[in-house]
Amino acid sequence: MSHPLRIGVLRLADSAPIVVARNAGLFERHGLSVDIAVSPSWANIADGLVWNGLDSALIFPPLAMMTALGRRGRKTGLRPVQAVSFGGNMIVLRGPARPGHDWTAGRAGHRSFRNWKADIGRTPRLAVVHAYSTHLLILTRFLSSIGISVQDDVQLKIMPPDRIIDALSAGSIDGFCAGPPWGEDAARQGLGFVVAGSAAICPGHVEKVLVLNDQAHIEAADLSRTLLAALHDAIALCVDPANADDIARQLAAPLAKGGLALPFAATRAIMPDASLPDAMVFKSRSWDHEALGWMVSDMQGLGWISPEDVVSLERLGWLTQEMAR
Amino acid sequence: MAGPSRANTPGPVPAIRVLLADENPSRAGALSDTLRADSSLVVIAADPGMPLMDAVRHHTPDIVLVDMSRADRDALDSVRALSGAGLEHPVALFVDEDDQQLMEAAFEAGICSYNVVDTPPRDVKPLLRAAIALYARFQQTQNELQAARKTISDRQTIDQAKRLFMQNEGCGEGEAYRWFRKRAMETARRIPDIAAEYLSRHRKDDTR
Numbered sequence: 001m002s003h004p005l006r007i008g009v010l011r012l013a014d015s016a017p018i019v020v021a022r023n024a025g026l027f028e029r030h031g032l033s034v035d036i037a038v039s040p041s042w043a044n045i046a047d048g049l050v051w052n053g054l055d056s057a058l059i060f061p062p063l064a065m066m067t068a069l070g071r072r073g074r075k076t077g078l079r080p081v082q083a084v085s086f087g088g089n090m091i092v093l094r095g096p097a098r099p100g101h102d103w104t105a106g107r108a109g110h111r112s113f114r115n116w117k118a119d120i121g122r123t124p125r126l127a128v129v130h131a132y133s134t135h136l137l138i139l140t141r142f143l144s145s146i147g148i149s150v151q152d153d154v155q156l157k158i159m160p161p162d163r164i165i166d167a168l169s170a171g172s173i174d175g176f177c178a179g180p181p182w183g184e185d186a187a188r189q190g191l192g193f194v195v196a197g198s199a200a201i202c203p204g205h206v207e208k209v210l211v212l213n214d215q216a217h218i219e220a221a222d223l224s225r226t227l228l229a230a231l232h233d234a235i236a237l238c239v240d241p242a243n244a245d246d247i248a249r250q251l252a253a254p255l256a257k258g259g260l261a262l263p264f265a266a267t268r269a270i271m272p273d274a275s276l277p278d279a280m281v282f283k284s285r286s287w288d289h290e291a292l293g294w295m296v297s298d299m300q301g302l303g304w305i306s307p308e309d310v311v312s313l314e315r316l317g318w319l320t321q322e323m324a325r
Numbered sequence: 326m327a328g329p330s331r332a333n334t335p336g337p338v339p340a341i342r343v344l345l346a347d348e349n350p351s352r353a354g355a356l357s358d359t360l361r362a363d364s365s366l367v368v369i370a371a372d373p374g375m376p377l378m379d380a381v382r383h384h385t386p387d388i389v390l391v392d393m394s395r396a397d398r399d400a401l402d403s404v405r406a407l408s409g410a411g412l413e414h415p416v417a418l419f420v421d422e423d424d425q426q427l428m429e430a431a432f433e434a435g436i437c438s439y440n441v442v443d444t445p446p447r448d449v450k451p452l453l454r455a456a457i458a459l460y461a462r463f464q465q466t467q468n469e470l471q472a473a474r475k476t477i478s479d480r481q482t483i484d485q486a487k488r489l490f491m492q493n494e495g496c497g498e499g500e501a502y503r504w505f506r507k508r509a510m511e512t513a514r515r516i517p518d519i520a521a522e523y524l525s526r527h528r529k530d531d532t533r
Binding site: 028040041042043044047048051052053072073074129130131157158159160162163 | 393394395396397398399400402403418420422425428429431432433437513
């Protein structure tokens with residue numbers, strides 16, 4: 001390629017493999033020249049992939065698929081290279097948890113929600129990180145498991161994950177579903193309590209995937225292979241408990257020093273070596289189409305995509321033929 | 326509210342209401358000066374600190390020009406996908422699929438445009454072009470400033486590292502510089518990076 005490969009990420013702890021690969025010189029070792037673009041919001045990542053601002057990104061599958069389908073202006077041959085992280089999202093609600101409240105599915109959870117809503121004193125405003133996010137799907141599933149409709153019973157707000165803590169503490173939202181470390185950070189700051197997370201709602205779900213756009217594919221035939229190799233090495237570093245302190249410190253470093261300016265304590269607490277159910281999971285393994293099954297069916301259920309779109313996604317390499325049928 | 330309302334505008338063609346959402350005051354000022362030269366436009370600057378969605382609800386623009394680095398742009402983005410956004414008319418990201426160059430230039434400059442979906446289609450492109458030109462000019466100045474700052478800080482780093490090296494190794498300046506240059510060449514990295522690494526490692530040693 002004529003320019004360094006531009007990879008977009010957000011200020012999230014599960015961007016770790018990309019940050020670590022850069023800081024440890026793993027991209028260079030595999031002959032890649034990479035620029036990391038720490039982007040202000042998911043819309044910027046999606047638009048960057050469509051309009052030649054980015055060649056690649058670490059992104060959640062629903063937005064990547066919607067972008068590939070041309071819902072941000074024009075179809076792009078956006079393809080998954082590899083799943084990088086699994087789970088790690090948390091649903092947090094404002095305030096101290098009422099002692100003895102039960103948030104399990106069914107009647108108990110429903111009652112807890114009603115009581116909490118009465119404490120809040122308004123239609124709860126819940127934030128997710130993008131309209132086409134895994135977080136919205138997870139939140140929808142959780143609310144529906146306790147008999148609450150995401151359409152009628154709450155007001156959804158959209159904001160980038162790194163703005164959520166401020167919004168919760170300013171009172172402009174009453175809860176959220178977001179990626180690491182923001183749920184843990186909210187709980188640590190006493191702004192809210194965790195009611196559920198990826199592990200409880202969709203155990204082991206694919207969270208971030210590395211995508212590459214068509215242009216990048218065409219310009220460098222073995223790009224996928226070298227990128228995969230660098231990521232594989234980075235993930236090995238990320239999952240080694242001996243590195244957890246150091247990697248949390250790298251992520252907490254300021255942007256100008258190669259970090260993501262994340263809160264250190266919360267980030268350290270959800271590193272892969274932690275025993276929390278929603279600790280981050282990084283895995284280096286080949287692309288598993290089936291893992292997207294629930295997302296695709298929820299996306300259809302919400303009317304985001306049609307059966308024809310599912311066929312297009314199969315053609316672009318996101319799904320298998322069986323899934324598109 | 327700034328500017329006349331649509332009903333008071335004389336003539337058969339109602340003015341286009343353009344909301345500028347840019348928290349950089351000098352850039353917002355320059356862009357609104359440029360656009361105000363066109364009498365068919367009512368240019369409204371969004372109040373700093375007001376969430377974008379509230380500004381759109383309050384000013385009811387036809388077109389919203391948005392600084393892409395604004396984090397609350399995603400909220401505007403999702404109006405169509407979500408219910409309960411509280412907007413009378415949905416807005417959508419302006420996209421011209423046939424004019425790829427314009428679109429790429431806009432995103433590169435860091436500006437995008439949203440249109441109110443229910444209003445008759447109007448030509449956004451001249452507005453967007455004016456905004457791109459201005460944003461690109463601001464970006465260039467910014468990059469030049471940053472490059473200048475980096476050069477100064479690189480030079481300071483190298484000077485400090487050289488001094489420390491001369492002290493540690495009891496050698497002269499020429500030898501110190503040659504050592505850093507050799508290390509940079511061996512590891513295919515920049516001299517300022519090698520110097521920064523040397524400084525951080527040896528400062529750490531000092532504190533032991």
